[in-house]
Amino acid sequence: MQDKLTEAEQVAIKSGLQLVPSQKHFSRLSMSSKRGRKKKSSFDADFDSMDKLEREALLESAQLSSINPSHLLRAIHVPDGDRVKAGKALIRKSMGVASLPAFLPADKCARVREHIGRTVKGDTIDSVDHCPEFQVSLSREQLSSLLEPHVVAALWALPTVFLEEQASAAALAEAVSRLTERELEERGWKGRVGIFGRKYEDGGRTHLGFHIDTNRVTINISLSPQSSHLGGNLLFLSGQALQLVRRDEGELSIHRGDVAHAVTKMQEGVRYSVILFFH
Ligand SMILES: O=C(O)CCC(=O)C(=O)O
Numbered sequence: 001m002q003d004k005l006t007e008a009e010q011v012a013i014k015s016g017l018q019l020v021p022s023q024k025h026f027s028r029l030s031m032s033s034k035r036g037r038k039k040k041s042s043f044d045a046d047f048d049s050m051d052k053l054e055r056e057a058l059l060e061s062a063q064l065s066s067i068n069p070s071h072l073l074r075a076i077h078v079p080d081g082d083r084v085k086a087g088k089a090l091i092r093k094s095m096g097v098a099s100l101p102a103f104l105p106a107d108k109c110a111r112v113r114e115h116i117g118r119t120v121k122g123d124t125i126d127s128v129d130h131c132p133e134f135q136v137s138l139s140r141e142q143l144s145s146l147l148e149p150h151v152v153a154a155l156w157a158l159p160t161v162f163l164e165e166q167a168s169a170a171a172l173a174e175a176v177s178r179l180t181e182r183e184l185e186e187r188g189w190k191g192r193v194g195i196f197g198r199k200y201e202d203g204g205r206t207h208l209g210f211h212i213d214t215n216r217v218t219i220n221i222s223l224s225p226q227s228s229h230l231g232g233n234l235l236f237l238s239g240q241a242l243q244l245v246r247r248d249e250g251e252l253s254i255h256r257g258d259v260a261h262a263v264t265k266m267q268e269g270v271r272y273s274v275i276l277f278f279h
């Protein structure tokens with residue numbers, strides 16, 4: 001474990017990020033990785049067991065902008081191998097996260113939201129935090145019937161374009177909108193794609209702690225207007241910074257799987273998202 005932390009530390013130091021190599025921090029980390037393996041039955045227990053820094057981030061505290069991303073990276077409860085990957089992702093020069101506002105129109109968001117609301121269950125356990133998932137799996141066919149087929153084709157092409165283009169989100173959106181049906185098909189993701197919807201609310205799933213995804217690229221679309229919830233926003237450790245992304249209905253976020261991310265704690269309302277894991 002010390003070796004892996006040292007590797008993470010070296011990566012951070014090379015990039016000029018500051019890490020605090022205190023013994024206290026090392027012992028807290030060994031305690032925290034045990035928490036990651038333990039079964040949690042409640043969201044409160046999961047939240048309470050987090051390091052103070054992660055709790056502050058998930059509460060969108062006033063001090064959010066003063067949180068040192070590398071300190072936060074060391075405080076989150078993830079396996080050490082994931083911490084190394086997330087550390088490399090944090091300092092990577094190429095784009096780790098991009099946002100495409102208004103990717104889905106309001107009526108389509110409402111359709112997907114209704115489907116999730118009708119079918120979501122809290123009786124299966126999440127592999128990240130061991131809390132009830134409050135998620136529902138979708139097939140590509142189901143997604144195509146809820147959205148337009150050409151939107152689904154664009155979703156399948158986006159990760160390829162995202163990995164190829166070292167450009168801005170606007171350039172990414174333009175690249176996808178310029179592609180013909182045939183080009184979309186050619187760029188379409190050839191690997192496995194996992195699709196699911198999630199619902200967050202007080203009394204249900206309230207948050208999702210920092211983690212990395214095991215797949216290469218993740219697309220996450222907000223299905224709820226910002227006005228329908230307080231909290232429930234995305235946090236990313238990318239571009240040498242802790243980024244808070246407050247999205248409106250229909251906004252698409254695309255990120256590499258190894259970028260550490262979280263969903264802040266719901267304070268009010270309901271929040272839906274649809275997530276695609278490109279393996
Ligand atoms: O629900 C969200 O918006 C984030 C979900 C997520 O990061 C995940 O399921 O891995």
Ligand SMILES: [Fe+2]
Nearest residue numbers: 211212213261
């Ligand atoms: Fe995730």
